[in-house]
Amino acid sequence: MTDSGNAMSVLESVFRAGLLRVDPLLMMKRQLKLEDNELTIDTGTEIHYIDLGKIKRILVIGMGKASARMALGLEEVLGDRIHSGIIAVKYGHTETLKKIRLMEAGHPVPDRGSADAAKEIISFMEGAGEGDLVINLVSGGGSAVMSSPYSSAGAAGITLEDKQAVSKLLLSCGAEIHEINCIRKHLSNIKGGRLAEIIHPARCLSLILSDVVGDNLDAIASGATVPDPTTFADAMKIVERYSLAEKMPGAVMDILKAGAEGKIPDTPGPGDPVFSSTVNILIGTNHHSLLAAAEEGARLGCRTEILTSVLTGEAREIAHFFAAIGREVCVWRESCDLPLCIIAGGETTVTLKGEGKGGRCQEMALAFIDDIRKTPSLAERVYFLAAGTDGNDGPTDAAGAFGSLEIYRKGKEAGLDPEDFITASDSYHYFEKTGGLLKTGPTGTNVCDIMLLLVV
Numbered sequence: 001m002t003d004s005g006n007a008m009s010v011l012e013s014v015f016r017a018g019l020l021r022v023d024p025l026l027m028m029k030r031q032l033k034l035e036d037n038e039l040t041i042d043t044g045t046e047i048h049y050i051d052l053g054k055i056k057r058i059l060v061i062g063m064g065k066a067s068a069r070m071a072l073g074l075e076e077v078l079g080d081r082i083h084s085g086i087i088a089v090k091y092g093h094t095e096t097l098k099k100i101r102l103m104e105a106g107h108p109v110p111d112r113g114s115a116d117a118a119k120e121i122i123s124f125m126e127g128a129g130e131g132d133l134v135i136n137l138v139s140g141g142g143s144a145v146m147s148s149p150y151s152s153a154g155a156a157g158i159t160l161e162d163k164q165a166v167s168k169l170l171l172s173c174g175a176e177i178h179e180i181n182c183i184r185k186h187l188s189n190i191k192g193g194r195l196a197e198i199i200h201p202a203r204c205l206s207l208i209l210s211d212v213v214g215d216n217l218d219a220i221a222s223g224a225t226v227p228d229p230t231t232f233a234d235a236m237k238i239v240e241r242y243s244l245a246e247k248m249p250g251a252v253m254d255i256l257k258a259g260a261e262g263k264i265p266d267t268p269g270p271g272d273p274v275f276s277s278t279v280n281i282l283i284g285t286n287h288h289s290l291l292a293a294a295e296e297g298a299r300l301g302c303r304t305e306i307l308t309s310v311l312t313g314e315a316r317e318i319a320h321f322f323a324a325i326g327r328e329v330c331v332w333r334e335s336c337d338l339p340l341c342i343i344a345g346g347e348t349t350v351t352l353k354g355e356g357k358g359g360r361c362q363e364m365a366l367a368f369i370d371d372i373r374k375t376p377s378l379a380e381r382v383y384f385l386a387a388g389t390d391g392n393d394g395p396t397d398a399a400g401a402f403g404s405l406e407i408y409r410k411g412k413e414a415g416l417d418p419e420d421f422i423t424a425s426d427s428y429h430y431f432e433k434t435g436g437l438l439k440t441g442p443t444g445t446n447v448c449d450i451m452l453l454l455v456v
Contacts, residue, residue: 004406006384008430011385011452012438014297014341019389021292022284022445024066024139024209028073031283039078041207043283043392050205052081055133059202060085060100061121062137064148064221065390066209068095068102069444070137071090074207075099083196086124087137088117088146090392093442107397109167115160118148118190125195127394128202136195136204140211140390140437140446142221143181147347148189150255152264161250163187173242174351176312177212179352181222182230182238185260185267187252191222192230192267193356197274199225204278211390211446213310213346224279230265233257256449285309286345289389293450297341302454304341311451315360316422318348319403322453326382327375329455350394356426360403361386361449365436366427368403370418379405383454387438390446396428398437400449410434 021025033040037053052058058081062071067087072095075082085100103120105113118220128134144167151157166187170180186193196204204225212219218226235256239245247252258264268274287309297304311318322342329340348360358366364386371381387393387400411418411434421430431437 002093004404007383007454007456008402008404010300010341011383011454013300014293014343014452015385015450016449017296018289018293019443019445022209022389022447024069024445025073027284028070028225029076031043032074032077034077039256041281043281043310046281048281049245050133050281054106056131057083057133058130059083059124059132059134060087060137061085061125061134062087063142063224064139064209065090065093065107065141065442065446066139066444067137067142068093068097069096070139070207070209071100072093074135074137086121087112088121088140088302091144095444105145106175107141107144108171109164110144110160111164112160114145114147115149118146119326121146122190122198123146125198128199130201132202134199134204136206136225138206138221139209140156140221142155142224143184143191146190150187150189156248158187158251158255162252165249166252169244169247172352173244174314174349175238175242176349177339177347178216179217179238181219183235184222185228185230186232186235186256188222191224192277193223193226193272194267195224196278197268200274200277202277206280207279208280208282209446210282211448213280213312213448215285217282226280227272227275229269229271231266232256236260239265284445284447289413289447290343290345293343293452297343302339303337304343307342307344309345311344311348314346315348315350315364316367319364320371322451323368323371326372326453326455327378328376330381333455339454339456344451345448347448350425352425353422354424354426356424357396357429358425358427359388359398359400361388361393362396362398362427362431363425364451365401365403366422366430369408369421372403372405373418378406381456383456385438385452386449388406388449389443391440391443397439398428398431399440400438401427402436402438403429407434407436
């Protein structure tokens with residue numbers, strides 16, 4: 001496997017095998033079974049039975065980039081038993097559905113479509129009552145595509161523009177996803193368990209596809225039907241940690257301060273009675289995708305090693321970590337151990353330096369290239385791919401990018417210096433000019449990112 005094109009092909013095949021394992025349509029059909037009036041949900045780690053004979057209506061709601069494909073699978077399992085439904089998805093992440101209405105909205109920054117979707121779903125759920133079963137389909141991106149800016153009788157509300165400004169601040173300051181979600185929850189009418197308050201006393205079954213490192217249910221799509229362990233006081237600490245107070249809209253700071261002082265109600269926490277009729281089930285994770293990726297790597301003749309599914313940190317620093325592993329393998333592994341495909345998953349962060357275009361996976365691949373070019377004798381043998389499982393890396397149309405010495409040489413011939421593009425936070429245009437982008441289009445799933453290192 002010395003040919004660069006062949007190595008890149010192997011990396012892409014391994015990545016796509018990971019995607020297939022967490023395809024929402026296939027997962028729903030594999031894990032949900034209907035026999036007579038009994039619906040069985042079997043994830044392999046937990047099993048639930050629901051007697052649909054005792055249910056008046058099955059209502060479906062959902063939010064997130066994978067929720068349309070989840071809904072397609074649900075319709076194939078339940079068919080006409082579904083009364084009606086509404087789900088919010090990212091623009092372009094759609095499917096043709098029969099019983100469930102789609103509403104497209106903005107991501108990662110909420111837009112007017114996000115607010116409209118939240119308003120429609122809240123109104124829809126206010127009509128649910130005892131005897132109804134609400135099936136809530138949740139995936140990553142739900143925080144943005146279903147956005148209801150906080151309002152309360154005890155405090156002035158905030159606007160969609162306020163929430164947009166907060167989202168942009170949080171996405172650019174280097175905050176981790178659980179920190180971002182903590183603040184989002186406390187600026188929303190539906191997140192942080194507040195949707196469960198609206199659905200109650202109807203029965204709620206949330207089927208959740210995890211895009212959060214560690215798979216904490218309260219963090220996925222900001223835990224709309226999950227008890228919230230965080231508080232307004234926690235949100236204030238995050239604001240202080242990243243020195244955001246002076247940058248936040250005034251109305252947002254007013255709400256966070258009022259909540260921290262106990263002047264307005266906090267999100268419902270563990271033990272709140274609204275959760276007595278709610279069940280939250282995790283149906284797919286990044287770890288599942290890594291297992292399938294490893295199987296594909298082995299099928300293609302590689303030794304495979306899964307490092308972790310909970311990798312976090314600054315994308316540039318993680319790139320140096322993978323480059324170091326590549327050097328170590330080249331020097332110390334025997335030829336009989338090669339080719340070796342090292343597999344990891346998780347979600348990194350990027351602290352923006354410039355006004356360019358890119359995403360965390362592209363920045364990681366570019367930093368990897370910038371690192372390995374310093375030891376070209378070893379770099380000839382290492383290849384890298386970092387890509388988002390949703391098919392969109394940051395605000396771009398690429399899933400991620402490849403890293404190799406060949407791509408560096410193409411850039412050098414064109415007068416491109418990786419360091420300049422890293423400084424400008426412009427990884428997308430570097431890879432666009434060197435042919436290093438991986439474009440899958442919307443994948444219909446979302447379980448964080450996959451990072452692959454191939455040593456030959």
